[in-house]
Amino acid sequence: MLEVGAARLERWLAGFVERHGAVEVTAGPAGPVALARDGARAEFCHPWADPAGGDVAALAATVLAPREVAVLLVRRGGYACAVVRNGQVVASKVGTRYVQGRTAAGGWSQQRFARRRANQTYELAAAVADVAARVLVAAAPARLATGGDRPLVDRVLADPRLHTLARLPRGPHLQVGDPRSDVVKALPDLLTRVTITLAEPVATAHGQEKTTSP
Numbered sequence: 001m002l003e004v005g006a007a008r009l010e011r012w013l014a015g016f017v018e019r020h021g022a023v024e025v026t027a028g029p030a031g032p033v034a035l036a037r038d039g040a041r042a043e044f045c046h047p048w049a050d051p052a053g054g055d056v057a058a059l060a061a062t063v064l065a066p067r068e069v070a071v072l073l074v075r076r077g078g079y080a081c082a083v084v085r086n087g088q089v090v091a092s093k094v095g096t097r098y099v100q101g102r103t104a105a106g107g108w109s110q111q112r113f114a115r116r117r118a119n120q121t122y123e124l125a126a127a128v129a130d131v132a133a134r135v136l137v138a139a140a141p142a143r144l145a146t147g148g149d150r151p152l153v154d155r156v157l158a159d160p161r162l163h164t165l166a167r168l169p170r171g172p173h174l175q176v177g178d179p180r181s182d183v184v185k186a187l188p189d190l191l192t193r194v195t196i197t198l199a200e201p202v203a204t205a206h207g208q209e210k211t212t213s214p
Helices: 006-020 056-064 107-135 150-157 160-166 181-185 187-191
Strands: 002-005 023-027 032-036 041-045 068-075 078-085 088-096 143-148 170-174 193-203 209-212
Touching: 002 006, 006 023, 006 032, 006 041, 006 056, 006 193, 032 056, 056 193, 068 107, 068 150, 068 187, 078 107, 078 181, 078 187, 088 107, 088 181, 088 187, 107 150, 107 160, 143 150, 150 160, 170 187, 181 187, 187 193
Parallel strands: 068 143, 143 170
Antiparallel strands: 002 193, 023 032, 032 041, 041 193, 068 078, 078 088, 193 209
C-alpha cells in the first residue's frame, strides 16, 4: 500500500503501464481499479471520490476540486485545528497539552496515576474543543478531516459546541505525529494523497506468474 498525491496520479499510472503493459481500468468497491495484462493490479481510494468511479483522471480531478475543509488533529502531546480552503491553509491554531502515559505501577500509585491521566485527558479535550469552536465552526466548512488519536478526536467532537462540525462528511483520517506547525503546512498535500493498494505479479518455480500484495 502506498500514497500518491492526486496531482501525480496519472503520471503514476503511466509508470504502472510501462512496467506491466496495457491496463484496463474499471470501477471497484472503493474507486478505480487498474488491471494489467501480466496480472498486476492497482486499486485507488480516497474518501472524497465517487466509489463507483472508474477513471483515474476523474478521481484526481475530484480530489483536487476546490473545497473548504476543517482539519482536527489530536494526540496526547498536543493538537492542531486548521482550515484548508482550495489547497491553502487559511486559518490554524496549534497547541500543546501534556497527558501522562500509562504506568506499570500497581495498587494505590496506579490508581493515582490513572486519575491524573483522566484529568489531563479531560483538560486536553476541553482545550481543543474551545479552539475548534473558534477556528473551525466559524469557518462553516463543507467537510471534516481528522488525524492522530481517534478516541481523543471523538471525545473532542462530542462537545455540544461542535455538533455541526461532527455531522460533516468525514475523511480522510491522517496518520500524523505530534501536531506541529510543519504538519499544518503539509495539510494541503496530506489531504489530497490517494491510497493505492498494489499487487505485483511474481514468478513461480515453474516459470508462471502469480500475483501477490506487498
